[in-house]
Amino acid sequence: MPTQSRRERARAERHELILRTARELAESIGWGAVTTRRLAEAIDYSQPVLYGHFENMNAIADAVAIQGIEELIDVLRHARTSTPDATAGLNALAKAYLKYASNHPAVYEAIFVRPTDLEFASTDSPLLLKTAFAEFQAAIEPFAAGEDLETLTEVLWSALHGQATLSHASRLRPELSSARADLLVKVITS
Template identity: 30%
Template sequence: MGIAERKTRHKEELRSSILTAAWDMVLSEGWQSLSIRKIADAIEYSIPVIYNHFENKEAILLEFSKEGYQLLACKLEQARATVPTPEEQLKVMADAYWDFSFEHKEYYQLMFGLGIPACEMVNQHEEIKKMTHIMISTIQQALEVSANPGADFFLKFHTYWSILHGLVSIQMIDKGRQPDHKGKLVLQDAMAGFCKSLV
C-alpha cells in the first residue's frame, strides 16, 4: 500500500472514530452534551484534528441526521413492499414510521428537533428527498385510482406526514421513551380516516 492510500485510509478511519465517539456520547448523555472538545478528548486527538474532518458540531449532526433519514427511507420501502395496494401501503408505512421513531429515538429527535424540514433542506439532501419521495409517490398512486385523481397530492402528503409526526411527538412528550398500545391504535385510526379521505 502506497503513502497516498495509507493517508486516505487513516483519514477515513479517523472520521469514523469521530462519528463513533460522537454517537456513543449521544446515546449515553443525549444530544445536548455533544461538543467538539468532548469528542476530541474521547478519541485522544486535538480539537483542530476534528475540525479537519467536520467544519463544526452542526456538520456532525447533519451527518447523523442524513443517516437517520436513510434508515427511515429503508424502513418505509420495506414496509411498502409487503402489501399490494397504495391504501394498504400508506397504513403499513405509518406503522413502520411509528416503530422507527421509538426504536431509533436519538435519530428521530435529531431529524425532527426543529420540526419537519423545509423544502429547501429536502432538496439539498438526497436522503431526505428519498424518504419524502416514498410517501409522495404512494399518495399519488392512491389518488390515481381514487374518485378524485386531481386532488392536490402535495397537500395530502403534508397532511399524512403531519399526522405521523404529530402523533409520534405527542407520544414522546407524554410517555417518554416507550410508546403505549393506545398510541398505536390512535395512529391506526388516524390512518384509516386519512386513507378513506383519499378514495
C-alpha cells in the same frame, strides 16, 4: 503509493468513528450533552481534530442526520413494498416511521427537530428529503381520490411527525402508539 491511500483510509475511518460515536453519544445522553470535549474524549483525540473533519459541531449532527435519513428511506421503502395491498402498505409505512423515530430518537431529532440549515444549504440533503417524501407519496397515492396528492402527502407526513415528537416528549399515552397509527390510516383511507 500505498502510503497516501493508507492515510486516506485512516482518515476516512476516523471520519466514520466520529459520526458513529456522536450518534451513540446522542442516543445515550442527548444532543445537548454531546460537546466537542466529550466527543473528542470518546474518540480519544483532542477537540481540534474534529474540526479537521467537520466545519463545526452542527455539521456533525447534520452528517448524522443525513445517515439517518438514508436509513429511514430504506425502512420506509421496505415497509411499503412488502405488503399485499395498498392499505396494508400505508399502515406498515406509518408503523415503520414511528418505530424508527422511537428506536432512534436522537437521529430523528437530528433530522427533523434540531435547528439546522440542512434542508436548503447542503448539496444532497434536499434530494434525500424529496426521496423520503416520495415514499410517503407513493404509499398514499392510491387513496388520494381527487384530493391534491402533494397536499395529502404533507398532511400524512405531518401527522406522523406530530405523533413521533409528541410521543417522545411524553405528551401521548405511550402504549397506544400503534392504535394512533391505525386510526390515522383508517381515517385517511376511508
